[in-house]
Amino acid sequence: MNLLAFLLIANFPLGGYLRFEGYGRIDTIETYEKLATSMQLKVSFQSGNVEGYGAFDFGYDRIKDTLTMEPIEGYFSIEKGMFDLTAGKKIVSIGTADWLNPTDVITPRDYTTLHSDMEEFKKGVEEVNLDVNFSNFIFSVYLFPAFTPNKYPMPAFRVETPGVVIEFDPTRAVKPGKDAKYTQYGLRLHGFLTNFEFSATYLSIYDRDPDFESKVLAPPPPLGVAIYPVYNLIKMYGADFSTTLSGWEIHGEGAYFDTKDRDGEDPLVKNSYFYAVAGGNRTFLDEKIKFGIQGGVKYIKNFRDSTDFGDPISGMLLKFAEKFNFQTHEKIYYGTLTLGYNSPSGNWSADQTIIYDYTDDDYFTIPKIIYSPADAVNIVMGLFLSGGKGSSPFSEMGKHLGKLAFVEIKYSF
Amino acid sequence: MKVRNLVIPGILFASMLFGQKASDIMWRVHHRPKWKDMHAFMTLEIISPSGQRRIRKMESWSKTNPKTDETKMLILFLEPADIKGTKFLLHEHKNREDDMWIYIPAIRKAKRIAASGKAGPFMGSDFSNYDIGGGEYEDWNYKLVREEDYNDNPCWVIEATAKNKKVVKKSGYSKMVKWVRKDNFMVVRTDCYDRSGELFKRIETNKMEKIEGIWFETEMTATKLHTKRKSVMKFEKIEVNIGIPDRMFSLSALR
Numbered sequence: 001m002n003l004l005a006f007l008l009i010a011n012f013p014l015g016g017y018l019r020f021e022g023y024g025r026i027d028t029i030e031t032y033e034k035l036a037t038s039m040q041l042k043v044s045f046q047s048g049n050v051e052g053y054g055a056f057d058f059g060y061d062r063i064k065d066t067l068t069m070e071p072i073e074g075y076f077s078i079e080k081g082m083f084d085l086t087a088g089k090k091i092v093s094i095g096t097a098d099w100l101n102p103t104d105v106i107t108p109r110d111y112t113t114l115h116s117d118m119e120e121f122k123k124g125v126e127e128v129n130l131d132v133n134f135s136n137f138i139f140s141v142y143l144f145p146a147f148t149p150n151k152y153p154m155p156a157f158r159v160e161t162p163g164v165v166i167e168f169d170p171t172r173a174v175k176p177g178k179d180a181k182y183t184q185y186g187l188r189l190h191g192f193l194t195n196f197e198f199s200a201t202y203l204s205i206y207d208r209d210p211d212f213e214s215k216v217l218a219p220p221p222p223l224g225v226a227i228y229p230v231y232n233l234i235k236m237y238g239a240d241f242s243t244t245l246s247g248w249e250i251h252g253e254g255a256y257f258d259t260k261d262r263d264g265e266d267p268l269v270k271n272s273y274f275y276a277v278a279g280g281n282r283t284f285l286d287e288k289i290k291f292g293i294q295g296g297v298k299y300i301k302n303f304r305d306s307t308d309f310g311d312p313i314s315g316m317l318l319k320f321a322e323k324f325n326f327q328t329h330e331k332i333y334y335g336t337l338t339l340g341y342n343s344p345s346g347n348w349s350a351d352q353t354i355i356y357d358y359t360d361d362d363y364f365t366i367p368k369i370i371y372s373p374a375d376a377v378n379i380v381m382g383l384f385l386s387g388g389k390g391s392s393p394f395s396e397m398g399k400h401l402g403k404l405a406f407v408e409i410k411y412s413f
Numbered sequence: 414m415k416v417r418n419l420v421i422p423g424i425l426f427a428s429m430l431f432g433q434k435a436s437d438i439m440w441r442v443h444h445r446p447k448w449k450d451m452h453a454f455m456t457l458e459i460i461s462p463s464g465q466r467r468i469r470k471m472e473s474w475s476k477t478n479p480k481t482d483e484t485k486m487l488i489l490f491l492e493p494a495d496i497k498g499t500k501f502l503l504h505e506h507k508n509r510e511d512d513m514w515i516y517i518p519a520i521r522k523a524k525r526i527a528a529s530g531k532a533g534p535f536m537g538s539d540f541s542n543y544d545i546g547g548g549e550y551e552d553w554n555y556k557l558v559r560e561e562d563y564n565d566n567p568c569w570v571i572e573a574t575a576k577n578k579k580v581v582k583k584s585g586y587s588k589m590v591k592w593v594r595k596d597n598f599m600v601v602r603t604d605c606y607d608r609s610g611e612l613f614k615r616i617e618t619n620k621m622e623k624i625e626g627i628w629f630e631t632e633m634t635a636t637k638l639h640t641k642r643k644s645v646m647k648f649e650k651i652e653v654n655i656g657i658p659d660r661m662f663s664l665s666a667l668r
Contacts, residue, residue, distance in 0.1 A: 015494055015497060017494070017495075084665065091521050092521070093520060093521040093522050094522075095522075096524075096525075117519070119519050119520050119521075131665065133660060133663065133665045135659070135663070136663070136664075138664060138665055190664065191664075192512075192664055194509075195509065195510070195512060197525065197664075242524075242525045243525070244510060244512075244525055244526075244527040245527075247527050248527055249524070249525045249526060249527045251525070281527075282527055283527075283533060286532050286533045286534065286541070286585060287533030287534060342537075344640075345461065345642075346459070346467075346534075346537035374467075375467050375468065375492075375493040375495075376493040376494045376495045378495060410495075412493065412494035412495035412497075413494050
């Protein structure tokens with residue numbers, strides 16, 4: 001008997017969705033980038049004070065000719081008095097900001113597959129979480145026994161300049177080991193006091209985004225340098241808040257990241273940095289119009305430009321690392337603008353959020369129209385656009401993906 | 414001359430008397446006895462003018478603080494499948510804006526909602542969040558318009574006018590006309606007037622039940638009079654005074 005038949009016979013509360021997605025480039029090259037059919041199965045149960053939840057993805061992408069079978073989440077929670085204990089693979093989301101979430105660094109993302117919803121890039125992380133519930137406060141302890149990095153399309157390459165050969169090999173990534181000593185942890189206090197919700201979070205985790213290391217392969221001439229990703233331990237001191245004021249929802253979220261390179265001496269390792277976002281949302285015309293605006297800043301401690309390094313190779317390495325780590329300037333300013341419209345009939349809506357990097361003059365946006373012809377059926381049509389003039393990951397993404405149009409048809413059950 | 418001197422004060426006195434009576438009636442309506450807590454399943458059917466039906470199913474828990482008369486409510490959405498698991502938490506306050514959160518399973522986060530959304534539609538239906546949460550007695554001026562039978566039940570017909578623009582903005586209504594049953598102080602029909610004073614919506618109580626000595630609307634219909642779109646809300650499997658723990662309405666419930 002297969003698993004699905006067993007679950008149906010056992011009368012498990014089985015849900016999920018069936019979806020078709022088509023993505024195509026609409027700029028200079030007109031090609032299909034994704035033609036995928038996928039299904040997610042979700043199982044949830046509650047038995048006494050024990051709850052369980054699981055989500056499993058199955059999919060096939062005709063363009064990449066790839067078959068996906070992946071557990072997204074699977075965890076159990078036990079409630080006993082003021083304690084909640086959760087163990088398993090879970091998407092852990094924290095923070096109050098929209099789209100740009102400085103503190104939301106626990107859950108890894110997979111950016112190698114296209115999605116129109118930013119949340120779908122997230123994959124569960126193995127965790128043991130104990131919550132201690134007081135009347136208006138929750139104190140949480142997290143343990144993360146395993147490490148999963150964010151996935152990026154990082155192709156290997158080789159660059160030859162006079163006197164130097166640089167090779168980048170992502171398959172040689174150095175990840176934390178599987179020993180217990182590599183266990184990551186976090187502490188969080190989340191509370192609510194008269195219209196003011198806040199949290200403070202401390203994390204000691206391995207950075208989901210890579211730093212890099214270089215190794216001299218051959219002495220000059222020419223000088224051979226190999227670069228490969230490495231995942232370093234970071235400490236995050238974060239806080240967030242949300243409140244309401246005169247019809248507005250107001251929120252803010254910020255964190256200081258203590259990295260391996262506090263002094264900014266290694267061009268391939270992220271400097272310690274501070275990152276904060278604040279803004280608000282409100283609706284107009286009886287929730288027909290949705291409006292949101294945010295501003296953000298990232299301050300890179302001991303920032304050094306490529307020219308600040310004495311040798312040209314360090315400058316080249318810094319330029320390479322910038323394409324992945326967003327540390328392109330000492331201060332980077334961001335803004336996000338969200339506009340949404342819900343039709344009076346409730347059958348369709350339009351939504352657009354744009355993220356703009358003022359410092360690099362780069363952008364990222366997914367404008368879309370959602371049409372719902374029947375309950376649980378949604379047709380989404382939109383554009384997936386990124387690019388700009390700078391050297392931030394948004395413009396890198398634009399160069400890699402181009403400008404895309406997409407359509408999704410999804411039935412939830 | 415003597416007659417006029419008597420008539421004007423008489424009209425004023427009568428209007429004060431009827432105003433006072435209307436206020437007293439509405440005070441009784443707003444301050445009906447409440448259960449300590451309630452658990453129920455709700456079905457919301459949205460019917461378009463062409464007859465297309467959309468059904469939302471929910472489970473709800475609510476609890477009233479007897480000292481402050483403030484209610485906390487948690488709604489879990491069960492159907493349709495694309496919004497299953499969404500939760501709405503309301504902490505009602507008498508002296509400040511209500512606190513509202515919505516937990517969206519897709520983002521695994523609870524988001525605060527500003528009270529400006531109270532005039533907005535409840536789950537895309539023809540009921541507003543204000544209709545569901547109920548308004549404040551103090552926000553309205555009341556006038557007894559007439560007395561008449563409605564569905565064979567003797568009723569007072571009371572006009573409730575918003576005291577100020579803030580109330581209009583919050584509720585979405587400039588005026589409501591309510592039919593209140595004389596035997597149990599239940600509102601059986603409400604005609605709702607929009608910000609410009611135009612009648613645009615009617616809410617009718619189709620069924621009511623007396624549960625543990627307290628009357629409760631178990632089926633209501635809201636009809637948009639211009640578009641003929643309507644929504645029907647039904648309550649089923651109602652349990653009351655079952656000792657719902659406070660934690661059900663805390664931040665830990667939103668996950």
